[in-house]
Amino acid sequence: MTNITQNDITTALQDQVKQAISSNTPLSIQAGNSKRFYGHSIDENTNAKPLDLSSHTGIINYDPTELCATVQAGTKLSELEALLAQNNQILAFEPPHYPSGTNNQDTATIGGAIATGIAGPRRAYTGSVRDAILGVKMINGTGEIANFGGEVMKNVAGYDLSRMMVRSQGTLGVILSVSVRVIPQPEQNMTLAFDASQTEALSYFQELRKTNLPITATAWLNDQGLIRVSASEQVLKSCKSKIKGDEITNGGDFWQGLRDHTHEFFNKNRPLWRFSLPPASSSVIPLDDAQLLEWDGAQRWVHSNTPANIIQDIAKPHNGYATLFNSNSRIETHNNLSNMDIFPALEPALLTLHQSLKSQMDPQGIFNPNRIYRGL
Amino acid sequence: MTIEAATRNKLIFQLAEVLPENFLLTTKEELRPYECDGLAAYKRLPVAVALPDSIEQVQQIVKICSQLQVPVVARGAGTGLSAGALPHEGGIVLGLSRFNKIVSIDSENLTAVVQPGVRNLAISEAASPYGLYYAPDPSSQLACSIGGNVAENSGGVHSLKYGQTVHNVMQVKIVTIDGELITLGSETLDTPGYDLLALITGSEGMLGIIVEIVVKLLPKAESVKVLMASFDSIEDAGHAVAAIIADGIIPAGLELMDKAAIHAAEDFVHANYPLDVAAILLCELDGDDIQLAEQVEKVDTLLKEKKAVAVEIADSPEEQARLWAGRKAAFSAAGRISADYYCMDGTIPRKQIAYVLKRITELSEKYGLRVVNVFHAGDGNLHPLILYDAGIEGELETTEKFGGDILELCVEVGGTITGEHGVGYEKIDQMCVQFNDAELTQFFAVKRAFDADSLLNPGKAIPTLHRCAELGGMHVHNGELPHPELPRF
Numbered sequence: 001m002t003n004i005t006q007n008d009i010t011t012a013l014q015d016q017v018k019q020a021i022s023s024n025t026p027l028s029i030q031a032g033n034s035k036r037f038y039g040h041s042i043d044e045n046t047n048a049k050p051l052d053l054s055s056h057t058g059i060i061n062y063d064p065t066e067l068c069a070t071v072q073a074g075t076k077l078s079e080l081e082a083l084l085a086q087n088n089q090i091l092a093f094e095p096p097h098y099p100s101g102t103n104n105q106d107t108a109t110i111g112g113a114i115a116t117g118i119a120g121p122r123r124a125y126t127g128s129v130r131d132a133i134l135g136v137k138m139i140n141g142t143g144e145i146a147n148f149g150g151e152v153m154k155n156v157a158g159y160d161l162s163r164m165m166v167r168s169q170g171t172l173g174v175i176l177s178v179s180v181r182v183i184p185q186p187e188q189n190m191t192l193a194f195d196a197s198q199t200e201a202l203s204y205f206q207e208l209r210k211t212n213l214p215i216t217a218t219a220w221l222n223d224q225g226l227i228r229v230s231a232s233e234q235v236l237k238s239c240k241s242k243i244k245g246d247e248i249t250n251g252g253d254f255w256q257g258l259r260d261h262t263h264e265f266f267n268k269n270r271p272l273w274r275f276s277l278p279p280a281s282s283s284v285i286p287l288d289d290a291q292l293l294e295w296d297g298a299q300r301w302v303h304s305n306t307p308a309n310i311i312q313d314i315a316k317p318h319n320g321y322a323t324l325f326n327s328n329s330r331i332e333t334h335n336n337l338s339n340m341d342i343f344p345a346l347e348p349a350l351l352t353l354h355q356s357l358k359s360q361m362d363p364q365g366i367f368n369p370n371r372i373y374r375g376l
Numbered sequence: 377m378t379i380e381a382a383t384r385n386k387l388i389f390q391l392a393e394v395l396p397e398n399f400l401l402t403t404k405e406e407l408r409p410y411e412c413d414g415l416a417a418y419k420r421l422p423v424a425v426a427l428p429d430s431i432e433q434v435q436q437i438v439k440i441c442s443q444l445q446v447p448v449v450a451r452g453a454g455t456g457l458s459a460g461a462l463p464h465e466g467g468i469v470l471g472l473s474r475f476n477k478i479v480s481i482d483s484e485n486l487t488a489v490v491q492p493g494v495r496n497l498a499i500s501e502a503a504s505p506y507g508l509y510y511a512p513d514p515s516s517q518l519a520c521s522i523g524g525n526v527a528e529n530s531g532g533v534h535s536l537k538y539g540q541t542v543h544n545v546m547q548v549k550i551v552t553i554d555g556e557l558i559t560l561g562s563e564t565l566d567t568p569g570y571d572l573l574a575l576i577t578g579s580e581g582m583l584g585i586i587v588e589i590v591v592k593l594l595p596k597a598e599s600v601k602v603l604m605a606s607f608d609s610i611e612d613a614g615h616a617v618a619a620i621i622a623d624g625i626i627p628a629g630l631e632l633m634d635k636a637a638i639h640a641a642e643d644f645v646h647a648n649y650p651l652d653v654a655a656i657l658l659c660e661l662d663g664d665d666i667q668l669a670e671q672v673e674k675v676d677t678l679l680k681e682k683k684a685v686a687v688e689i690a691d692s693p694e695e696q697a698r699l700w701a702g703r704k705a706a707f708s709a710a711g712r713i714s715a716d717y718y719c720m721d722g723t724i725p726r727k728q729i730a731y732v733l734k735r736i737t738e739l740s741e742k743y744g745l746r747v748v749n750v751f752h753a754g755d756g757n758l759h760p761l762i763l764y765d766a767g768i769e770g771e772l773e774t775t776e777k778f779g780g781d782i783l784e785l786c787v788e789v790g791g792t793i794t795g796e797h798g799v800g801y802e803k804i805d806q807m808c809v810q811f812n813d814a815e816l817t818q819f820f821a822v823k824r825a826f827d828a829d830s831l832l833n834p835g836k837a838i839p840t841l842h843r844c845a846e847l848g849g850m851h852v853h854n855g856e857l858p859h860p861e862l863p864r865f
């Protein structure tokens with residue numbers, strides 16, 4: 001029953017794409033809309049039609065001993081994670097859900113998580129979104145359905161198009177379903193907190209990076225360092241003597257707040273900037289605005305009204321970059337933010353390569369035009 | 377497709393202008409060592425071999441070839457097992473062996489900047505004083521180059537826990553066919569734009585020439601244990617693999633050998649393997665002491681529950697090396713008991729291991745050819761070795777047919793034709809079994825974006841739509857493998 005329905009939905013989606021190709025109408029691919037704020041708005045300058053994947057749902061295949069789940073792209077992250085939890089497994093990249101609306105609705109889907117490639121607190125320790133991708137089924141730029149990768153752990157047949165779909169934000173095709181590698185859920189989690197300046201915390205995280213301790217998250221904010229450790233009870237006990245800080249009781253809520261940006265740090269009406277830096281970078285962001293650090297310092301958040309060019313120039317000399325993650329006030333500041341690039345500019349030769357890849361894979365330019373960069 | 381004399385002359389003349397004398401090889405004797413890679417069944421002489429030592433030279437070479445429309449085949453150490461570096465008779469081989477420097481090791485960011493010709497093992501050796509290592513460990517690691525590893529997305533015994541090349545590379549610099557130098561990836565944990573780093577990894581020299589790589593380094597594990605479990609049936613061993621994974625344990629390595637492999641290896645290296653069992657599983661666990669002790673206990677119990685008739689736990693590095701020795705020598709051991717063998721590289725879902733091994737046994741009876749099974753059971757990556765004798769009329773053809781059946785069987789149960797050796801020239805026909813026209817067409821589109829005239833390694837990895845014929849494999853004649861000094865996994 002479900003299968004037949006899902007096949008019908010797949011066919012309907014494919015028809016819509018074919019229709020869009022023949023009428024040269026751009027499509028705005030969406031499902032849960034939980035990450036709609038991320039990137040340029042598609043509807044701004046085009047007459048794009050929505051392509052809705054939110055009913056393209058369901059678990060296609062999941063066998064815990066294969067460490068792989070294959071799911072329709074519109075499946076809610078919460079649903080997938082609940083199923084994995086029943087089998088003591090998790091997604092290694094701890095994807096954010098970004099609940100929104102007055103009653104904090106959790107609408108995030110796996111397709112959106114893959115397309116944006118945004119990962120949560122665990123990323124620096126157990127891998128990125130693309131690291132976990134094993135296969136993708138997509139509708140391509142000629143309206144055909146194509147499969148890349150698969151469900152097995154190792155696969156080097158053909159170019160790795162499934163991993164390339166991650167972070168392409170729907171600009172290269174419609175993700176219909178994905179196969180993701182999952183990992184065992186650690187028996188327990190423990191969060192330790194210690195007082196430290198940013199510099200002290202960074203150098204301590206750096207020290208810990210050279211150990212094999214089962215750390216699965218770190219953060220620094222408000223002159224406090226926090227470390228999540230995940231393992232068996234006995235191992236956690238031994239970690240207490242190896243890692244500094246006192247155990248806090250509400251660790252689970254704290255990390256979920258960071259993951260989903262529901263932590264009060266993110267409750268500000270200023271543009272939210274994300275810095276991505278080599279992990280061992282010291283305190284390099286000379287802004288007065290409060291900072292929140294994650295991933296041992298490789299990911300840093302700042303709400304700031306500082307002009308974009310100044311912010312982006314802070315990151316560059318450190319071999320990093322800054323992204324306008326969420327303008328948070330799109331309407332009011334529309335005029336000064338909409339003309340700038342949300343994502344850091346690409347080197348000219350690299351941009352040319354992006355453009356030719358886009359025009360090869362989406363010859364009519366119908367998939368989420370301009371979502372990441374203008375012209376893509 | 378050979379080269380016209382006029383083009384050849386222009387090519388050599390122009391290359392000689394940008395390269396020092398001994399960086400350009402053109403005589404038959406000089407070209408001979410480049411006629412094949414680790415899969416010696418396929419041989420061709422290129423027009424010339426260029427051995428540059430700077431990125432500028434690579435850019436100049438590529439520009440010349442691009443202008444004259446001459447194919448370019450990149451080559452690392454030539455240990456590939458799918459004829460990926462097989463020369464093009466109308467083109468040049470661009471050898472990266474002179475790019476052999478470890479540029480820097482960053483013990484704070486845990487990365488190393490290396491040139492593509494650096495040997496895989498040399499990175500871990502250089503990182504060792506900092507307590508660090510580079511995780512992917514193909515058994516050719518003494519010889520194979522990191523550039524080749526990126527081009528093939530190579531794996532190793534420890535890929536189960538630590539991933540393949542794609543999981544352990546941060547950034548690469550490539551020279552495109554137009555001679556542009558482009559950086560893909562970054563020193564941070566993600567990069568703006570498309571993930572072209574993932575795309576270039578495993579692209580088999582078809583999208584660009586890799587000229588510099590930033591690899592990720594890991595702190596060395598505190599301690600290691602190796603368990604060896606024996607089973608009376610291969611199905612039991614297969615079930616034990618699934619049980620370990622189901623219990624939430626990801627071993628650093630989990631390898632299976634069948635009876636034929638055990639006997640061949642034991643005769644060769646005397647690892648003290650049990651000879652009266654149907655299969656053994658080698659399981660390596662690592663971590664800090666407390667964690668490790670817990671895992672060893674769990675795995676030991678699980679193995680016994682899953683009908684292991686004996687479990688041996690190796691604590692000391694010497695004992696561990698002894699247990700691994702037989703596994704590492706298994707390919708060479710197979711070479712001793714048969715005139716020739718043919719190595720497959722399919723990957724299947726773990727739950728299909730017992731079924732696929734049974735079908736392989738049936739096929740073995742059908743074709744009248746023996747098979748040795750020794751493989752990465754943890755990630756379902758099979759390496760069946762078909763034993764044959766090329767001296768017997770028609771036996772090679774039978775073997776190829778048998779091998780083709782095995783690869784198709786892998787696809788049939790939801791797997792893939794290659795887990796780590798790549799498609800190259802060898803498995804190009806099996807690509808037609810795995811991908812349909814729409815998918816192949818998508819690959820061509822990607823290729824066009826990078827290399828519109830198809831000058832980079834043409835005729836490899838992605839078949840044209842009308843090409844779907846014979847089947848291939850890794851051929852070994854009279855146990856004479858290229859690189860016989862290397863352990864084989």
Ligand SMILES: Cc1cc2nc3c(=O)[nH]c(=O)nc-3n(C[C@H](O)[C@H](O)[C@H](O)COP(=O)(O)OP(=O)(O)OC[C@H]3O[C@@H](n4cnc5c(N)ncnc54)[C@H](O)[C@@H]3O)c2cc1C
Pocket residue numbers: 413414449450451452453454455456457459460461472492513514515516519520521522523524525526527528529530531532533580581582584585586587796797833858859862863864865
């Ligand atoms: C004894 C033995 C054991 C092996 N064990 C394993 C194993 O355990 N796991 C595994 O995965 N493989 C294994 N292999 C296969 C082989 O070693 C790997 O594929 C390796 O990565 C090839 O590296 P290379 O430098 O020899 O590349 P080559 O053989 O020279 O080239 C391989 C491919 O990469 C391309 N290439 C090489 N360098 C570059 C570059 N700089 N830029 C662009 N393209 C490039 C070539 O064009 C070719 O297509 C084994 C081989 C042997 C002989």
